[in-house]
Amino acid sequence: MDIIKLKLRTKQSITVLTGAGISAESGVPTFRGSDGLWKNFQPEQLATLEAFQADPCLVWKWYDWRRKLIEPIKPNPAHYALVEIEAQTEQFTLITQNIDGLHHKAGSQNVLEIHGNIWKVQCTKCQCLSRNFEVPIQILPTCHQCGGLLRPKVVWFGETLPVKELEAAQFAATHCSLMFIIGTSGLVQP
Secondary structure (H helix, E strand, O other), rough: HHHHHHHHOOOOOOOEEHHHHHHHHHOOOOOOOOHHHHOOOHHHHOHHHHHHOOOOHHHHHHHHHHHHHHHOOOOHHHHHHHHHHHHOOOEEEEOOOOOOOOOOOOOOOEEEEEEEEEEEEEOOOOEEEEOOOOOOOOOOOOOHHHHHHHHEEOOOOOOOOOOHHHHHHHHHHHHHEEEEEEOOOOOOOO
């Protein structure tokens, strides 16, 4: 513990990796819940490009359900503690596997969302990125630039992590003087 206090006091470079456990303390449910219609589907059936191409309305309804669950949830003391550490550290990187956006809600600045963000959308035609906080989504969302269908900006089963975020995360993890791993077993690949 003394080493951690010293590293924090000397403001050396710190990298933090967070997983579902940090958001579970805020009440974020896992997406493997058994609510109503969704108990008949496995996440692996809905969180894929193939499912989206076959039935974008069904996939968006599932994400809309998830967004409704997440929308009222507030960051917890662990999220705010990371904001404080970031404010006191010269080189701080927060890598998260979570798509809930709670680190941003808490005020974290240098966040790498390696699995994406449920509040961001990407055009399937022109790849334009934007935010979408509309809950519920009334109609299939389309791109304001080209009219293409928007998809949630999350990494689906069978997709690779975004190269920019992955490279930045690898750099931060290998060049920090202190790394915290919070709320993840490390079993999610990657």
